[in-house]
Amino acid sequence: MAKILVFSEFQNNNLKRSSQELLQFAKKSGAESVIGFSLGSQAGTSAIQMAHHGATEIHISKSPDFDAYNPELFATAVSEAIQKTGATIILASVSALAKDLFPRIAAKLLCGIVSDGVEIQISGNDVKVKKPLYAGKCFATAVFENSNVKIVLMRANQMPVEPADSANSAEITEHHFTKPNLKTIIKEIVKGTSEKLDLTEANIIISGGRGLKEAGNFKMLHDLADVLGATVGATRAVVDAGWVSHSMQVGQTGKTVAPSLYIAVGLSGAIQHLAGMSGSKVIVAINNDPSAAIFQKATYGIVGDAFEIIPKLTEEFKKAMHG
Amino acid sequence: MKIFVCLKQVPDTETKIKILPDQSGIDPAGIKWVMNPYDEHAVEEAVKFREKNPSAQVWAISMGPKARVVESLRTALAMGADEAIVINSVENADALTTARALSSVISSESGAHLIFAGKLSIDSNQSSVPQMVAEFLNIPHTSVVSKFEAHSENINVERDSDGGAKEIVQMLTPALIAANKGLNMPRYASLPGIMKAKKKVIKEIEFSSLGILPTEQKIKYTSYALPQEKAAVKLLTGDSSAQATELMKLLRDEAKVL
Ligand SMILES: Cc1cc2nc3c(=O)[nH]c(=O)nc-3n(C[C@H](O)[C@H](O)[C@H](O)COP(=O)(O)OP(=O)(O)OC[C@H]3O[C@@H](n4cnc5c(N)ncnc54)[C@H](O)[C@@H]3O)c2cc1C
Ligand SMILES: Nc1ncnc2c1ncn2[C@@H]1O[C@H](COP(=O)(O)O)[C@@H](O)[C@H]1O
Numbered sequence: 001m002a003k004i005l006v007f008s009e010f011q012n013n014n015l016k017r018s019s020q021e022l023l024q025f026a027k028k029s030g031a032e033s034v035i036g037f038s039l040g041s042q043a044g045t046s047a048i049q050m051a052h053h054g055a056t057e058i059h060i061s062k063s064p065d066f067d068a069y070n071p072e073l074f075a076t077a078v079s080e081a082i083q084k085t086g087a088t089i090i091l092a093s094v095s096a097l098a099k100d101l102f103p104r105i106a107a108k109l110l111c112g113i114v115s116d117g118v119e120i121q122i123s124g125n126d127v128k129v130k131k132p133l134y135a136g137k138c139f140a141t142a143v144f145e146n147s148n149v150k151i152v153l154m155r156a157n158q159m160p161v162e163p164a165d166s167a168n169s170a171e172i173t174e175h176h177f178t179k180p181n182l183k184t185i186i187k188e189i190v191k192g193t194s195e196k197l198d199l200t201e202a203n204i205i206i207s208g209g210r211g212l213k214e215a216g217n218f219k220m221l222h223d224l225a226d227v228l229g230a231t232v233g234a235t236r237a238v239v240d241a242g243w244v245s246h247s248m249q250v251g252q253t254g255k256t257v258a259p260s261l262y263i264a265v266g267l268s269g270a271i272q273h274l275a276g277m278s279g280s281k282v283i284v285a286i287n288n289d290p291s292a293a294i295f296q297k298a299t300y301g302i303v304g305d306a307f308e309i310i311p312k313l314t315e316e317f318k319k320a321m322h323g
Numbered sequence: 324m325k326i327f328v329c330l331k332q333v334p335d336t337e338t339k340i341k342i343l344p345d346q347s348g349i350d351p352a353g354i355k356w357v358m359n360p361y362d363e364h365a366v367e368e369a370v371k372f373r374e375k376n377p378s379a380q381v382w383a384i385s386m387g388p389k390a391r392v393v394e395s396l397r398t399a400l401a402m403g404a405d406e407a408i409v410i411n412s413v414e415n416a417d418a419l420t421t422a423r424a425l426s427s428v429i430s431s432e433s434g435a436h437l438i439f440a441g442k443l444s445i446d447s448n449q450s451s452v453p454q455m456v457a458e459f460l461n462i463p464h465t466s467v468v469s470k471f472e473a474h475s476e477n478i479n480v481e482r483d484s485d486g487g488a489k490e491i492v493q494m495l496t497p498a499l500i501a502a503n504k505g506l507n508m509p510r511y512a513s514l515p516g517i518m519k520a521k522k523k524v525i526k527e528i529e530f531s532s533l534g535i536l537p538t539e540q541k542i543k544y545t546s547y548a549l550p551q552e553k554a555a556v557k558l559l560t561g562d563s564s565a566q567a568t569e570l571m572k573l574l575r576d577e578a579k580v581l
Contacts, residue, residue: 069490071454072463096485100466103451106419107458112541113418116448133544134446137340138349140544147541183463183495187479192487200485204580228581246469246505247487252336252445253360253504261580272336275445278550282578284570285556300573301556302566312567320571321581 001032002125005059005087007078007102008050009095010042015049018093018156018201025159026091027054029122035059035085036170039077040066051170053161058172059085065179068186069097075104077177082109082149084175089127090151091120094200102151112147117154118258118279127152135252135275155258155279156201192247199250202231204261207250207277209235211266211287211306215243220307221265224314227321233257233277235267251276266306269294286310324379327429328369328404329440329456330362332387332395336445342547348415349547358395361441363402363509364502368471369439370403371507376473382432386410386424386530393525400520401512407523408432412530417542418447422455423535428528429460437478438499442467453501463494469505 004026008019026034036050036058044062051058059081065073078101082090090105092098094116106113118139119130127150129142144150199205206221206228218232225232233250234243250257252275262280267273269285269292277283278297285298288305295301302309334340334349335357341350358366366383373379383399385392389411396407410424429435438460440453450466457464469489470481482490483503512520557573559566575581 069484071465075458096467096483099450100454103418103449103454104458104464106451106541107422107455110419110539110541113449113451114542115450132448132550133547134334134340134349135336135448136550138342139548139550141546142542142544145541145543146538183498184465185493186490187493188491189484190489190491192485192489196486198485245487246503247483256448261574261578275336282574282580284574295556295558297553298556299553299578300570301558302570303558304563304566308563309566312563313570316567316571320575 001030002089002122003033003035003085003087004029004031004089004091004122005035005037005082005085006055007090007092007098008036008038009093009097010038010046013042013046015046015053016093016201017161017203018095020053020161021156021159022091022093022154023050023053023055024161025120031122033057035087037081039074040064047172048169049164051168052164052166054168055170058170059175060172061175061177068189070182070184070186071100071104072180072182072184074101075108076180079105079108080177081175088125088149089122090149092153093156094153098153102153106151109149111149111151112144113151113153114142115153116256117152118158120152120154132279136278137275155256157203157258157260196231199231199233199248199255199257202257203259204228204230205233205250205257205259205280206230206263206265207233207235207267208238208265209267210237212238218244220310224310224317227314227317235270235273264294264298265310267294268292269297324376324436325432325434326369326372326379326381327435327438328362328365328381328383328399329425329438329452330365330383330385330395330399331359331441331444332356332385332392333359333444333446342549346547347545356391356394358398359441359444361443361502361504364504364506365439365441366399366402366404367507367509368500368502369437372437372473373403373405379436380405383407384410384425384428386412386416386421388412388414389527396525397520398512400523401516402510403516406526408526408528410528410530415544417540418449418451418455420535420540422452422459423539424530424533425452426456426459427533427535429456434497436497438497440499440501442501442503453499457499462497462499464499464501465492465494466501467503468500469503471500471506
């Protein structure tokens with residue numbers, strides 16, 4: 001049986017949903033131990049939340065050195081943690097941080113890494129991961145060979161989460177990791193304009209395309225998003241037109257997302273856009289052209305004018321969610 | 324001063340993917356190959372750097388089956404790269420093996436002042452090779468870079484992080500930069516560039532000559548399959564108020580996603 005280390009991230013002192021997912025999954029997989037691991041000040045204040053979601057041991061460093069992401073610093077610390085704890089399976093969610101960090105660790109430890117997993121099976125020390133290839137045009141199962149340590153980065157929202165169980169507890173071990181001679185300095189972090197969940201983690205996404213006619217009309221989507229607790233995305237056409245920032249782009253050259261609900265408004269469903277969102281569980285298409293390709297991927301479709309339907313939906317959801 | 328650009332050849336985004344009958348991989352017949360879109364930004368940034376630093380030389384390097392990969396190297400040459408190297412290998416080497424090979428060739432070519440790569444290859448969706456190359460060469464890296472500025476001893480870059488946040492990072496050279504889309508506008512190859520690229524000799528290295536053991540391959544892909552067909556879309560009828568009410572109900576009671 002394996003020791004599974006779940007690299008956990010916090011936001012505003014709350015354990016991210018994506019980390020909850022992985023801890024709960026690790027617990028259910030029958031691991032010998034589930035190691036909740038986290039770095040930085042928030043790990044100091046909120047580590048115990050990892051136990052509430054299934055960690056049987058907790059390992060942290062609460063040094064504020066880890067409050068800004070520095071690849072060299074993190075790679076050294078996490079590699080040391082893997083070796084010290086004896087973990088052989090490492091799980092993390094595909095955040096901007098994890099995607100950057102873990103390949104460097106895999107090179108340090110000379111082990112295999114699979115990124116962007118959508119399904120995972122663990123039995124004993126065996127790990128199989130299903131992942132999309134060729135921008136979601138096909139899937140394959142990745143298996144590890146000659147790899148004592150196995151690293152898997154999973155897309156968020158692939159597994160259910162149950163409520164936290166605050167009766168669960170675990171011992172917290174604090175570590176002091178080697179500080180390497182850094183050749184990277186993080187000068188500044190410029191916060192994003194959005195306090196909402198990042199697209200890659202959002203459970204509901206509303207995306208707009210050229211059918212919205214102009215930048216100002218995105219407000220309509222933001223209003224609906226506020227009611228649903230959703231994050232707003234966009235097509236490349238509107239990013240290129242300068243209506244919204246590139247960080248909102250979904251698709252092959254933007255973000256790959258897999259929310260439970262994806263509402264596509266006034267976008268045609270170009271293959272490069274589909275590449276970034278076809279993994280969504282439920283897709284709603286709103287478009288005035290019944291032959292738009294997006295309808296072929298959609299679960300539910302409304303053929304009609306976005307300007308008429310979106311305000312109606314906002315009203316309807318407001319009643320349903322808050323009434 | 325050598326500047327390396329790592330580039331990968333990938334199926335064009337419009338290419339239809341077919342699976343081999345034994346599910347061991349994709350059917351290579353009929354695939355149109357192109358340079359990975361992010362790598363075009365890497366080539367552009369390297370060429371721009373050389374234009375400001377005439378002592379620099381841009382080396383494009385790619386690993387994969389030689390017969391097709393050289394095409395993308397020629398594109399890089401036509402865009403302005405000075406030299407090109409192909410590491411001839413089989414299809415589907417994993418990220419670790421690829422990074423091992425690239426870093427070993429870069430070292431044996433007396434190292435790099437800067438290495439540019441793409442943030443991700445659109446076929447494997449891994450985002451792994453650049454960070455691994457940096458680790459093997461023991462140099463710093465920044466990925467998802469949308470701004471690059473070089474000074475004599477160090478470089479300043481901007482990295483796009485989650486939620487639209489930006490990290491302003493300084494690295495000592497030599498360093499590796501993995502490009503995001505916003506970094507620049509890749510140029511089209513000029514006609515003289517294309518003519519020059521045609522005549523250029525591309526240096527060939529056999530993967531098997533690099534002494535990388537088969538056990539260094541850690542990941543194997545099996546059971547290739549096309550995505551499951553989705554059930555046909557359910558179109559909602561009635562006026563827009565009725566459609567809105569119906570959609571809300573379906574999402575809540577049938578799909579259970581609210
Ligand atoms: C290499 C490459 C990479 C790319 N990467 C991406 C990527 O990452 N992401 C991406 O999105 N695209 C990407 N693209 C671009 C892609 O090919 C499409 O051009 C783009 O997605 C189209 O955006 P759109 O759907 O907003 O616009 P359009 O295709 O113009 O669609 C607008 C839609 O709005 C509908 N419409 C108009 N008015 C209304 C109305 N009043 N109410 C309702 N509907 C209305 C129309 O019927 C139409 O279907 C890429 C292209 C290439 C070549
Ligand atoms: N076979 C290869 N040859 C050269 N460069 C590569 C190769 N594979 C990946 N890269 C580089 O690594 C980047 C990220 O690729 P990946 O890790 O596969 O997502 C690419 O954009 C290239 O710059």
